[in-house]
Amino acid sequence: MTADSSTSPNSSSLDQLTQRAVELEQQLADEKSKYLRSLADFQNFQRRAALNEHEARSQARAQVVQSLLGVLDNFDLALKVDTAQATAEQVLQGVTVIKEDLLRVLQSHGVGLINPEPGDAFDPNIHQAVVQREADDVDPGHIVQTLQPGYTISTTLPGGPKQERVVRPAMVAVKPS
Numbered sequence: 001m002t003a004d005s006s007t008s009p010n011s012s013s014l015d016q017l018t019q020r021a022v023e024l025e026q027q028l029a030d031e032k033s034k035y036l037r038s039l040a041d042f043q044n045f046q047r048r049a050a051l052n053e054h055e056a057r058s059q060a061r062a063q064v065v066q067s068l069l070g071v072l073d074n075f076d077l078a079l080k081v082d083t084a085q086a087t088a089e090q091v092l093q094g095v096t097v098i099k100e101d102l103l104r105v106l107q108s109h110g111v112g113l114i115n116p117e118p119g120d121a122f123d124p125n126i127h128q129a130v131v132q133r134e135a136d137d138v139d140p141g142h143i144v145q146t147l148q149p150g151y152t153i154s155t156t157l158p159g160g161p162k163q164e165r166v167v168r169p170a171m172v173a174v175k176p177s
Contacts, residue, residue, distance in 0.1 A: 063109075064109055067109065068102075068105055070101065071098060071105060074094075074097070074098045074101060075098060078091075078095070078098065081094070106151075109153075110153050110154035111151055111152070111154075111167070112151065112152040112153070112164065113149055113150075114127070114150035114151060114152060114166070114169065114170040115149040115150075116143045116146055116170055117146075118135070118143060118145060118146075119137070119138050119139070119143065120142060120143045121141070121143075122141055122142060122143055122172065122174050125166065126152070126166055126169055127150070127171075127172045128150075128169040128170065128171050128172065129172055129174040130147060130171045130172070130173070131147075131173045131174075132173070132174055132175070132176040133145065133173040133174070133175065134175060135175050140175050140176060140177045141174065141175065141177045142174065142175055143173070143174055144172075144175050145172065145173040146170055146171070146172050147171040147173060148171035150169045150170030150171070151166075151167045151168050152164045152165060152166050152167060153167050
């Protein structure tokens, strides 16, 4: 009987350990299953996010192109003008109208014009000095002439402020200091 009583507590401990091992294996299998589901969900999320980004970019490009089609139509009309009957002034007016239309379309997409006037302060963040030029009516370090306008583009991050970025600085002549 002593042998039976001594094996009984060991057998009970062994049964408890075996039961505990089975429970831990089941818990490990459950956790592994949760991990694999989470991993699959995350991979699906990444794939959907990439597809959504691609679609948003495609729609934005299509919107810009569609808004520019009217400008192209105006160019087509201008090119069909009978040059024998059109005066230089009429052609110039037509080109001016097309330019204004194009600027209007660009502005609707957040593009801004940088076109400083003579006497404006030179700002290296939005202007690029390409030449120095003397001028009596302009202070030193100020703009004498705009040689080429610059452009900015505005973006607004979701829930954030509007941000402007210089796409091309205005090329300017500056009076030397």
